[in-house]
Structure formats: structure tokens, C-alpha cells
Amino acid sequence: MTRSIAEIAAQLQGYDPQALSADGVGDFLSRLVAPVSETESVGVLDALGRVLAKDLVSPISVPPHDNSAMDGYAFDGAQLAQGALQLEVVGTALAGKAWQGSVRPGQCVKIMTGAVMPAGLDTVVPQEFTKTQADGRVEIPAGLLQPGDNRRCKGEDLMEGRPALRAGERIGPAACGLVASLGVPRVDVFRRLKVAYFSTGDEILSFGEPPREGAVYDSNRYTVHGLLTLLGCEVIDLGVVRDEPALLEQAFRDAAARADALITSGGVSVGEADFTKAMMKKLGDVAFWKIAMRPGRPMAVGRIGQAALFGLPGNPVAVMVTFLAFVRPALLRMMGARVTEPVLLKAHSAEAMRKKPGRTEYQRGIVMRTQDGRLEVRTTGNQGSGVLSSMVQANGLIVLHHAQGNVAVGDEVDVMMFEGVI
Ligand SMILES: Nc1nc2c(c(=O)[nH]1)N[C@H]1C(S)=C(S)[C@@H](COP(=O)(O)OP(=O)(O)OC[C@H]3O[C@@H](n4cnc5c(N)ncnc54)[C@H](O)[C@@H]3O)O[C@H]1N2
Numbered sequence: 001m002t003r004s005i006a007e008i009a010a011q012l013q014g015y016d017p018q019a020l021s022a023d024g025v026g027d028f029l030s031r032l033v034a035p036v037s038e039t040e041s042v043g044v045l046d047a048l049g050r051v052l053a054k055d056l057v058s059p060i061s062v063p064p065h066d067n068s069a070m071d072g073y074a075f076d077g078a079q080l081a082q083g084a085l086q087l088e089v090v091g092t093a094l095a096g097k098a099w100q101g102s103v104r105p106g107q108c109v110k111i112m113t114g115a116v117m118p119a120g121l122d123t124v125v126p127q128e129f130t131k132t133q134a135d136g137r138v139e140i141p142a143g144l145l146q147p148g149d150n151r152r153c154k155g156e157d158l159m160e161g162r163p164a165l166r167a168g169e170r171i172g173p174a175a176c177g178l179v180a181s182l183g184v185p186r187v188d189v190f191r192r193l194k195v196a197y198f199s200t201g202d203e204i205l206s207f208g209e210p211p212r213e214g215a216v217y218d219s220n221r222y223t224v225h226g227l228l229t230l231l232g233c234e235v236i237d238l239g240v241v242r243d244e245p246a247l248l249e250q251a252f253r254d255a256a257a258r259a260d261a262l263i264t265s266g267g268v269s270v271g272e273a274d275f276t277k278a279m280m281k282k283l284g285d286v287a288f289w290k291i292a293m294r295p296g297r298p299m300a301v302g303r304i305g306q307a308a309l310f311g312l313p314g315n316p317v318a319v320m321v322t323f324l325a326f327v328r329p330a331l332l333r334m335m336g337a338r339v340t341e342p343v344l345l346k347a348h349s350a351e352a353m354r355k356k357p358g359r360t361e362y363q364r365g366i367v368m369r370t371q372d373g374r375l376e377v378r379t380t381g382n383q384g385s386g387v388l389s390s391m392v393q394a395n396g397l398i399v400l401h402h403a404q405g406n407v408a409v410g411d412e413v414d415v416m417m418f419e420g421v422i
């Protein structure tokens with residue numbers, strides 16, 4: 001179900017597009033966008049980075065039998081109450097070749113890691129804990145083991161008939177292995193999200209155009225392309241669109257027809273020679289926000305046709321920050337993912353930071369471990385919202401929350417690490 005901007009605004013308490021808190025943006029966007037419904041079946045190798053569309057119910061138990069975790073001797077652990085044991089070896093159990101005979105008290109079976117536990121035996125003594133006597137019997141010292149030690153139980157990883165993975169799981173390498181461990185070659189995932197992007201502005205140069213006064217080369221197209229690619233989206237790259245109504249209209253219509261979401265950069269502030277906002281208003285249902293945050297104050301959000309629209313501010317760092325703070329969680333929701341918010345890490349600030357309560361600030365930071373083992377974060381130079389070099393030096397964004405005030409040296413601050421989100 002799609003809701004209009006007005007309907008969503010009516011659901012939110014204290015919604016003010018001219019002074020929206022960063023938290024309010026998340027609430028708004030979670031109502032604006034919904035998961036795609038179409039799914040497809042893919043092989044396990046192609047499932048990496050995709051989002052599982054249905055619970056995956058385990059067709060088997062893993063491991064399928066009780067088995068040994070060590071190379072050693074399997075025996076009935078009830079005998080440990082007697083103290084040290086001397087056991088006769090009556091056979092060998094190999095991984096893939098079980099021991100079928102019966103074992104009486106006073107006896108044991110030589111067993112290899114992964115071999116099925118012989119019937120009635122529940123404990124394994126690792127080989128290096130034992131001594132072999134002249135008559136071939138194995139001596140197990142007292143006090144080393146508890147009954148059940150070194151046995152892996154049937155189904156301790158996955159139990160037949162239970163969900164092994166839940167719908168909404170973003171499939172990582174461990175989940176790929178887990179699916180394969182069930183003998184399942186294919187899984188149902190949500191289809192890939194199609195996201196269109198274009199840069200706006202007459203001062204934006206593309207490769208091959210000579211530098212000219214007042215003009216800059218397009219960097220946003222490349223940062224957004226990278227962010228979308230790592231998120232697993234299909235990117236529809238519409239390049240740079242000149243600030244002319246006919247060209248903008250064509251680009252917006254083209255993107256809305258082909259994509260689930262459209263991201264633009266530039267033209268959302270109060271600048272004069274700007275048709276971008278006017279075209280968004282004409283073609284879509286769009287809100288223009290001033291967010292209480294830095295960087296990334298102006299932003300346009302809504303829908304053009306069926307496509308979600310994220311009109312990001314033009315400044316290169318503002319683009320990345322608004323993408324990570326708002327667009328990424330919204331796209332993950334559209335992709336069907338259950339977890340959409342990044343985990344924040346706590347680190348001690350190596351420097352004092354001035355911060356006014358009443359807005360959220362994102363500072364580019366580098367987290368390092370000090371010699372005494374603490375995590376420490378310091379800012380990476382010029383924090384201007386057009387300065388990408390300090391973004392490159394950073395390994396995360398320090399998040400100074402809405403209500404937070406000044407930070408003193410040594411205070412703990414939240415950091416959104418790039419590893420895992422970028
Ligand atoms: N009077 C006000 N002026 C501004 C406000 C405001 O609230 N009142 N907000 C400021 C903030 S914050 C930002 S951010 C910018 C956003 O403005 P726009 O979204 O309209 O962006 P532009 O003016 O088109 O560009 C801003 C800046 O970024 C450069 N840029 C744009 N696109 C690219 C690109 N693809 N690659 C590299 N660099 C790009 C552009 O050249 C400008 O320097 O408005 C402030 N002003």
C-alpha cells in the first residue's frame with residue numbers, strides 16, 4: 001500500500017518539514033517505502049548479498065547423527081564415576097564408516113573426528129589424554145572428563161523441520177555455507193532493487209569536458225554508484241542532467257518508469273536558477289525538508305509515479321551522509337531486509353568537539369585502538385561538506401545525536417563504521 005506525503009505527515013506527531021529531526025526522517029521513510037513483492041530462485045553461489053524471501057526450513061538435521069568432536073576413544077561416560085578407567089578397545093569408528101557392533105562396560109571404540117558415536121556411547125576421550133597399556137587397553141585418568149564430553153549432538157547446529165534462516169536475512173558467506181550444509185542448492189530471494197541516479201547542475205562536468213571557471217567534475221555519481229553497488233542494487237546511471245525543464249522532465253519520467261527508487265543530487269536548496277525542485281513538484285508527490293543535521297540539511301523526499309524519490313543535497317559529503325543515514329535503511333527495507341539500521345560502535349573521543357543540542361552532526365572520524373587497548377576516535381581534518389578527502393581518510397562517521405551537547409576528551413561517542421555499511 002502506498003501512502004501520500006500528506007497521509008504520512010498526518011500520522012507523525014510534530015512533523016515539521018522545515019525543522020525535521022534526523023530520527024523523524026527514519027520514521028517518515030519507513031512509512032513511505034515497502035518491500036518489493038517479486039521473488040526469484042537463485043543458486044547458493046548467486047545468493048550472496050541477496051535477501052531471503054521465505055523462511056528456509058531445514059529438510060535435515062545438521063549434524064545428522066551424534067558424532068565425535070575429537071580423535072580418541074568413545075565410551076559410556078557413566079563409568080567416569082568409578083575414577084580412572086582401563087578400557088579394552090573393541091573396534092574403530094571412522095568418519096563416514098560407523099562402528100556397528102555392541103560395546104559393553106569396560107570396553108571402548110577408537111573413534112575419529114566426525115565419526116558417528118556407536119550406540120550406547122556418549123563420551124570421547126581425546127587420544128592425547130590416554131596411555132595405552134602393554135595389553136592394549138586404554139587408560140583414562142580420573143578427573144579429566146564429564147559424561148557427554150567431546151560429543152557433538154544430532155541437530156545441535158540445525159534441527160529438521162525448524163527454520164534455519166528467517167525471511168529478511170541478508171545472505172552473507174556464513175548463510176551461504178549454512179544453506180549448502182542442508183544439501184539445499186537454491187533459495188528464494190527478493191528480486192534485485194533497481195535504483196536510478198542522476199546528478200543535476202549546469203556547473204557539473206563529465207569526463208572529457210575541459211575544466212572551466214565555476215565548474216566541477218561530477219563526483220556524486222561515482223560515490224552513489226559505489227554505495228548502491230555494494231548494497232547489491234542494480235544501478236541505472238542517467239549521468240548528469242542539465243538544468244533545463246525539458247531535459248529534467250525526460251530524466252525524471254525515464255527513471256520513474258524504469259526504477260524502484262530514484263536518487264538525485266543537487267538542486268534541493270533555495271538556489272535561484274534551479275528547475276529541479278519545480279520538476280519534482282510538477283511530476284511527483286514530494287516533500288522538501290530542512291533537516292536539523294549537519295551536513296545534509298536540505299533534502300527532497302517522496303514519490304514520482306511508483307518510484308521512491310530521494311533528492312539529496314549537492315555537496316559531496318552531504319550526499320554520502322544522507323545516503324548512509326537515510327537512503328540506505330530505506331533501500332534495505334525495499335529490498336526486504338529485516339535489519340536496516342547499522343550497528344553503532346562506542347569509541348572514546350581523542351578530542352573535544354563543540355556541539356549544539358538540537359541537531360544531529362556527523363563528523364568524519366578514524367577509529368584506532370590505543371596501546372592500552374581502548375577504541376579511540378579522532379576527526380579527519382577539514383569537515384566542510386564539499387571536502388571528500390577527509391571522507392576518504394575516515395573509517396567511520398562519528399554520530400553526535402540530536403540532544404547531545406559538547407564532547408570532552410575521553411567521552412564515549414557513537415561511530416557508524418564504514419566496514420559493514422559501505
Ligand atoms: N540560503 C541557503 N543556502 C544554502 C542552504 C540553505 O539552507 N540556505 N543549504 C546549504 C546546504 S546545507 C547545502 S548541502 C547546499 C545544497 O544545495 P543543492 O542541493 O541545491 O546543491 P547545489 O547547489 O546544486 O550544489 C551544492 C554544492 O555541491 C556541488 N555539487 C553538486 N553536485 C555535484 C556533483 N554531482 N559532484 C560534485 N559536486 C557537486 C556544487 O557544485 C555546489 O558546490 O545548499 C547550501 N546553501
Ligand code: MOO
Pocket residue numbers: 293294295296297298313315317318385386
Ligand atoms: O547539506 Mo549541506 O552539505 O549540510 O552543507
